[in-house]
Amino acid sequence: MKDKRFHRFLHRQIPLFIALSLVPGLGYLFLGWLNDVFTPAFVWYLLIVATSIWGVRIYRNFDFDTMSEQRRDRWYQQCSWFMYAFFLLWVLIFLLYVRLDTYKLHYIAIFTEIGASVVASTLLASDRRLYRPIIFLLMVPLVAYFSMIGEWYGYVLTAFAATLTWVLLHAANSTHQLLMQASHQATHDTLTGLHNRQYFIDHLQKRMNSLNESHEFSYLLLIDLDHFKTVNDSLGHDVGDQLLKLVVARLLQHVPDDCVVARLGGDEFIISGRSFAEREACERTSLEVSERLITHLKETYIVDPHHLYISASIGVSIISGGNADSNANSFIKEADIAMYEVKAKGRDGVFMFNEEMSRRVESHLEIERLLHFALINHEITLCYQPQVNHEGRVIGAETLARWTNPVLGPVSPVQFIPIAEQTGLIVELGTHILETGFKTLREWHDSGIDLDQFSINISMRQLTHYHFVAMVKDLVEHYLDDKLSRKLVFEITESIVAEDIDRVILIMNQLKELGIRFSMDDFGTGYSSLSNLNRLPLNEIKIDRAFVNALSHHEGDRAMVTTILKMAGILQLSIVAEGVETEAQLDFLRGHDCPIFQGYYYSKPLPKEQFAAYYRGHL
Numbered sequence: 001m002k003d004k005r006f007h008r009f010l011h012r013q014i015p016l017f018i019a020l021s022l023v024p025g026l027g028y029l030f031l032g033w034l035n036d037v038f039t040p041a042f043v044w045y046l047l048i049v050a051t052s053i054w055g056v057r058i059y060r061n062f063d064f065d066t067m068s069e070q071r072r073d074r075w076y077q078q079c080s081w082f083m084y085a086f087f088l089l090w091v092l093i094f095l096l097y098v099r100l101d102t103y104k105l106h107y108i109a110i111f112t113e114i115g116a117s118v119v120a121s122t123l124l125a126s127d128r129r130l131y132r133p134i135i136f137l138l139m140v141p142l143v144a145y146f147s148m149i150g151e152w153y154g155y156v157l158t159a160f161a162a163t164l165t166w167v168l169l170h171a172a173n174s175t176h177q178l179l180m181q182a183s184h185q186a187t188h189d190t191l192t193g194l195h196n197r198q199y200f201i202d203h204l205q206k207r208m209n210s211l212n213e214s215h216e217f218s219y220l221l222l223i224d225l226d227h228f229k230t231v232n233d234s235l236g237h238d239v240g241d242q243l244l245k246l247v248v249a250r251l252l253q254h255v256p257d258d259c260v261v262a263r264l265g266g267d268e269f270i271i272s273g274r275s276f277a278e279r280e281a282c283e284r285t286s287l288e289v290s291e292r293l294i295t296h297l298k299e300t301y302i303v304d305p306h307h308l309y310i311s312a313s314i315g316v317s318i319i320s321g322g323n324a325d326s327n328a329n330s331f332i333k334e335a336d337i338a339m340y341e342v343k344a345k346g347r348d349g350v351f352m353f354n355e356e357m358s359r360r361v362e363s364h365l366e367i368e369r370l371l372h373f374a375l376i377n378h379e380i381t382l383c384y385q386p387q388v389n390h391e392g393r394v395i396g397a398e399t400l401a402r403w404t405n406p407v408l409g410p411v412s413p414v415q416f417i418p419i420a421e422q423t424g425l426i427v428e429l430g431t432h433i434l435e436t437g438f439k440t441l442r443e444w445h446d447s448g449i450d451l452d453q454f455s456i457n458i459s460m461r462q463l464t465h466y467h468f469v470a471m472v473k474d475l476v477e478h479y480l481d482d483k484l485s486r487k488l489v490f491e492i493t494e495s496i497v498a499e500d501i502d503r504v505i506l507i508m509n510q511l512k513e514l515g516i517r518f519s520m521d522d523f524g525t526g527y528s529s530l531s532n533l534n535r536l537p538l539n540e541i542k543i544d545r546a547f548v549n550a551l552s553h554h555e556g557d558r559a560m561v562t563t564i565l566k567m568a569g570i571l572q573l574s575i576v577a578e579g580v581e582t583e584a585q586l587d588f589l590r591g592h593d594c595p596i597f598q599g600y601y602y603s604k605p606l607p608k609e610q611f612a613a614y615y616r617g618h619l
C-alpha cells in the first residue's frame with residue numbers, strides 16, 4: 001500500500017507524535033525533579049527534543065508530487081527510524097521510573113506504556129513493519145515488569161498484559177487488512193483487477209519525478225479497442241465484460257514484465273514502460289510492443305457461444321524528464337491525441353505523438369471556438385459553382401459554404417464542416433445555408449436566371465435532426481414556391497449508409513413530397529453496397545472529382561467512370577461529373593454521354609453577383 005495516501009498518512013502522524021511526546025514529556029521531567037532523578041529525566045527530555053527536531057525535518061522534507069521513487073523510499077526509511085526512536089524513548093523512561101522505589105511513579109509509567117502501545121496500534125495500523133515491532137518493544141518490558149513482582153497478582157497482571165499485547169496486535173492487524181482492502185479497491189478496477197486511473201496517474205507522476213532526476217526516457221501506450229461499443233450494444237454488457245477480461249489477459253501476457261498496465265475506463269487501457277537512457281531505443285521499443293499488442297489483440301476471442309474479433313488503436317507518447325511544467329496528465333493527453341489520429345486514419349494501428357499533431361488539435365480547437373461566433377458575426381457566406389450541360393449552357397449551381405474569419409483568414413469547408421458536424425453546430429449552420437441559398441434562388445429567378453437545378457450539400461447530422469423536415473418546409477413556404485422547390489437538389493454522402501437507413505429513407509421521402517431531389521455526392525469513394533444505394537430514393541449521382549482527375553492517366557479510373565455512367569443509365573439517374581479541369585477530361589466524359597459537368601474548366605465557385613454575370617455570359 002505504498003501509495004500517495006499511505007505516505008500522506010504517515011506524514012500527518014509525525015507532528016502528532018511530536019506533540020504527544022513534547023507535552024507529556026514535561027510532566028515526566030517534573031516528576032524526575034520531585035524524585036531525585038532530574039538529571040536522567042532531563043537527558044531523556046533532551047533526547048525527545050532532539051528527536052522532535054529530527055522529526056520536523058523529516059516532516060518538511062516531504063513533497064509527494066515532486067519526489068522520485070528513490071527519494072520517497074529514503075524518506076520512508078527515515079520516517080520509520082524516527083518512529084522506532086520515539087517509541088524507544090518511551091520505553092526508556094518507563095524503565096527509568098519503574099526502577100525507582102516510589103510506587104506512584106510505577107502507576108504512571110505503566111499507564112504510559114499501555115497508552116503508547118494503544119497509540120502505536122491505532123495510529124500506525126497502516127504499516128505492519130512499524131506497528132508490529134513497536135507494540136512488542138513497548139509491551140514486552142511491561143510483561144517482564146509484572147512477572148518480576150513475584151506475587152500472585154503479578155502473574156495475573158502478566159497474563160493480562162500478554163493478552164493485551166495480543167489484542168492490540170489483532171486490532172492493528174484487522175485495521176491493517178481493512179485499510180489494504182480499501183486501498184486495493186481505491187486503486188484497482190473491479191472488473192479486470194487492473195490498476196485504475198487514479199493509481200496510474202500517481203504512478204506516472206512518480207515515474208516522471210524519477211525520470212526528471214535520471215534524465216532518462218520512458219513510454220506510454222494508450223490503447224482503445226475499435227468498435228467495442230458495437231459488441232456491447234449488439235451482444236449485451238455481459239459479453240462485453242467477458243471480452244474485456246480476455247483482452248486484459250492478453251495484454252498482460254504480451255507486455256514486457258516491467259510495464260504497469262491500468263484501465264482508464266470503458267475500453268481504454270494504458271501502459272507505462274521501463275526507462276531508457278536513449279530516446280531512440282525508447283521509441284523503438286514502444287513501437288515494437290505496440291505492434292505486438294495489435295497483432296495479438298486481433299486474434300479470435302471465444303465468449304461462448306460467440307467468436308469475437310476486435311482490433312485496437314494505440315497512441316504512443318514518449319515521457320522524458322527535465323520538463324518541469326509537464327505533468328502526468330499532459331503525457332496521457334499526448335497519447336490520447338496520437339490515439340485519435342489512429343482512429344481518424346481508419347483505426348487498427350499505432351501512432352506516436354508529435355508536435356504536428358498537437359498543432360492540429362490546437363487549430364481544431366481554435367476553429368471550433370471561433371466557429372461558434374461565425375454566424376452571429378456574418379462570417380459565413382455562400383459561393384455558387386456553375387453546372388454546365390452538353391451545349392455549354394449553365395443549367396445548375398452547387399452551393400458551397402465559405403468562411404472568412406478576421407483571425408484565421410479563409411477557412412476551407414473541408415476543415416470547418418466536419419467540426420461543425422462533430423459539435424452539432426451544423427444544424428444551425430445548415431439552416432443558415434439553406435435560408436441564404438433559398439433567398440438567392442428566389443432573387444435569381446425574379447431577375448430572370450432560370451436554372452434546372454439548385455444543389456445544396458446536406459450533412460448527415462443535419463438531415464437526421466428531428467426538426468429538419470419541418471424546418472425545410474418552413475423555409476420553402478417562406479422563400480420559394482412549388483415551381484422553385486422542384487429545382488432543389490440535396491447532395492448527401494455515402495456516410496448515410498452507416499446511419500439507420502430506414503429512417504433516412506423516411507426523411508428523404510418526406511422531403512421528396514416538397515419536390516426536392518437527392519444526389520449522391522462523391523460517388524465511388526465510400527464503401528456502400530449497391531443494394532443499399534438502390535434502396536435510397538436518389539435522382540442523381542456525382543462522380544467524385546478524384547476519378548475525373550485521374551481520367552487522363554489511370555486506366556482503372558477510366559473503367560470506373562464508364563461503369564458509373566452505365567450504371568446511372570440503367571438506374572435512370574442523372575449524373576454530374578465533378579472537378580472537371582481540362583479539355584481532355586471533358587472530351588472523355590462527353591464521349592461517354594455524361595450529361596452535366598462542374599469544375600474549374602468552366603468556373604470556380606462564384607459569389608452570387610459573379611455567378612449571375614457568368615450565367616448571362618453563357619446563354
Ligand code: C2E
Pocket residue numbers: 385399400401412413414417433457458459491521522545578579580581598599600601605
Ligand atoms: P463537395 O460537395 O464535393 O464540393 C466540391 C468541392 O470541389 C468544392 O470544394 C469545390 O470548390 C471543389 N471543386 C469544384 N470544382 C473543382 C475542380 O475543378 N478542381 C478542384 N480541385 N476542386 C474543385 P469546397 O468548396 O472547398 O468544399 C469542400 C467540401 O466541403 C464539399 O465537397 C462539401 O463536402 C463540403 N461543403 C461545402 N459547403 C458545404 C455546405 O454548405 N454544407 C455542407 N454540409 N458541406 C459543405
Ligand code: CA
Pocket residue numbers: 398457491521
Ligand atoms: Ca457537393
Ligand code: CA
Pocket residue numbers: 521522542544545578
Ligand atoms: Ca463532391
